[in-house]
Amino acid sequence: MHWYLRVLKNYVTFEGRARRKEYWMFYLINAIISIILITAERATDTFFFSLLNFLYALAILLPSLAVAVRRLHDTGRSGWWFLINLIPIIGAIVFLIFTCLDSESNSNKYGPNPKH
Template sequence: MNWYIKGLKDYVNFNGRARRKEYWMFTLFNIIISVILSLLESVVGLAPFLTTIYSLFILLPSLAVTVRRLHDTGRSGWWILIGLIPFIGGIVLLVFACLDSELKENRFGPNPKWDENFN
């Protein structure tokens, strides 16, 4: 849960790097919350109002953590636009998100995994 809250706090931070753990834990909690809201809406019989509001709320933090994850793999944040290509773009972003971090430091800053483990 700390990774999710960290992602929400850094909602406008498109600089720096995000390790795989930060990205995937943020994504996991996003999915869990979305599923719970969808189930709640279907049980109560509501229109998808709650999930729409949540999706709008989480849009900017999701973009920020994805850009920071791309930075961690040594790519520009502009690579996020490849996700606009149907099917193939999503697969490319998935592969990029799964790749390991670049070593100690790259042009986007120090490796957060290195700082956490060795400082």
Template sequence: MEWYVKAWKNYAVFQGRARRKEYWMFFLFNLIISIVLSIVESLIGLNSVLTGLYSLAVLLPSLGIGVRRLHDSGRSGWWLLISLIPLIGTIILIVFLCQDSEPNDNQYGANPKAFA
């Protein structure tokens, strides 16, 4: 849960680096919350209102942590746009997001693993 809160504290920060664990824990919590909201919506008869509002609320933090995750592997945040290419772009982006951190400092900042 601390990783999810950390991403919200860095709400719209697009500088620096984010560890793999930070990114994927944020992704996991977003997935769980979205599933729970979908179940609640189906039970009370809403039509994607809660999940839509949650998706809008989490848009900037998701972009910010995605950019910082790409920075951690030595790539520009603009690589997020590769996901606009159907299927292949998404696969390439997932591979980038799964790669390990650059071991030393890079142009985007110090290695976050050094502080853990």
């Protein structure tokens, strides 16, 4: 939960670097929350959970984008590489590979290694 809250606190920080653990823990907790909301929405079939799910997705849009950009920075790539997701299928695969790569071991132009 620490990693999830850390991303939310830095929700518009597009500078710096994010470790793999920060990135993937954020997405794991985000997926769990989304599954709970979708399950509640389908089980109750009410507008309330549909609205709640939409508001949650809207609320985490910027933090998700920011942590993805910081993750790219950690691998030594520009945040503009996020746009590779616009290429169907192949773009998502390439982006997934980028986010799975280890950090650059030393400081790079985006800041010091967050592991140290």
